Amino acid sequence: MEQLLEKLPYWNALNQDEREMVRQAAIIRKYKPGFVLHGNSDAGNSCLGMIYVISGGVRAFVVSNEGREITLFFLEPTATCVLSASCLISQIHFETQLVVTKESEILVIPASVFGKLTQDNIHVRCFMYELSTQRFSDFMWVVEQMLFQRFDQRLASFFLVQYEKNGIPEVRMTQEQIAQNINSAREVVARTLKQFSTDGLIEVKRGRIILKQLDGLKKLLRNP
DSSP, rough: HHHHHHHHHTTTGSSSHHHHHHHHHHHEEEEEEEEEEOOOGGOOOOEEEEEEEEEEEEEEEEOTSSOOEEEEEEOOOOOSGGGGGGOTTOOOOOEEEEEEEEEEEEEEHHHHHHHHHHHOOOOHHHHHHHHHHHHHHHHHHHHHOOOHHHHHHHHHHHHHHHHHSSSSSSEEOHHHHHHHHTTTHHHHHHHHHHHOOOOOOOOEEEEEEEEEEHHHHHHHHHHH
């Protein structure tokens, strides 16, 4: 536990009493895919606290009035999130949901403890607001893409980001997962993948996409 706590961005700014309080309260929990970490008040998860992803992954999204889910960002190992403690942040006025995407192990600092830290320690309070601002920027980036980028450009950009992230010209996702990542319908993704394949940019395999022409995908982004 101590080694994990030392990875918290604000750990070095805590005094001895604060560190001991966190040690006593911190919990490591395991979650199955589909578990709602935050955003489902019926399940009692309206204010879980600050989370640190040890393994697995979490998807953050909002739901429109029509029931459409819009993905904001994904939390991967070593990522922290304070939106799961949004009851402590009066400036947050939109409801974000956090759902586990694959079997995960997560470190939780309960809201009561994290709230006391933000109240008493300026460094923790700054961390909370900086991370909240970063997440809001993620949200605005998603909105900007949806409003101002053609869908083929959004898909090409997604493929290129995955390539830079993983270092291999292959995206191991189903069409449904790709659609979820870039906020579109699976049918739209399938249609665009077919066009990309016809143009020789990719090769569609079962459960994965082979990126055959990275320069061609980059060229799409430069075309108005």
